[in-house]
């Protein structure tokens with residue numbers, strides 16, 4: 001939809017529009033979609049996101065493999081304990097990031113935005129900010145359009161896939177997309193939204209993709225939790241007036257180049273990182289047998 005952050009900022013500036021307004025306008029022009037249809041479609045998407053972010057906080061959701069499960073509920077209950085390091089809002093955000101990962105691994109319904117592996121970050125961030133600030137569904141749907149615009153630029157110039165660019169590309173991109181949306185929801189400018197997206201990518205540049213047994217479960221769920229926090233802190237930095245020295249487009253290019261230099265062992269092959277730890281190997285053998293992956 002957009003070729004670069006530079007182009008997106010130019011269109012926003014020339015038309016005095018927010019990123020979501022520009023994204024909605026493009027959608028209507030390019031695909032002939034009515035405003036009503038855009039909102040109706042995104043309403044369905046948003047509801048699935050919210051349900052997946054909440055489910056694991058209320059009940060213990062186990063993965064089909066048995067590797068993960070119940071951590072979102074533990075985190076949520078801990079958030080309500082009254083004896084925590086961070087405030088409960090941040091901890092509930094973390095629990096919602098865990099929740100969608102657990103729902104995904106239990107074969108439940110999720111929105112794979114930008115991917116199934118990183119599907120917890122955007123729902124956690126949007127659900128959290130809506131509960132906290134009282135934004136309407138309409139405002140959150142506009143935020144989804146901002147999320148789509150940032151994602152489309154990353155996909156065009158790098159990747160959102162762990163198999164192509166490592167976890168930096170997957171959970172990093174989800175955090176960047178969510179961070180930009182948070183900035184816009186809080187009244188920040190399009191430039192601030194792109195700065196927040198840059199911070200989110202920089203925070204995890206070089207992060208490898210190393211799922212145990214090749215299943216999108218562990219360490220994926222933790223990265224959805226920390227990725228949700230990454231979106232928030234990146235947005236806060238931009239809203240505080242901190243600017244990104246390196247423009248968004250150059251950060252995306254750097255992420256792509258880092259991904260290109262990464263060994264294939266560190267790109268969703270389960271041949272590196274925690275997947276190759278003794279415990280990771282033990283779990284893999286238990287699930288798939290001792291000859292798994294051996295020629």
Ligand code: SF4
Nearest residue numbers: 117162167170209220
């Ligand atoms: S570790 Fe790999 S599979 Fe898991 S969330 Fe990150 S990119 Fe996706």
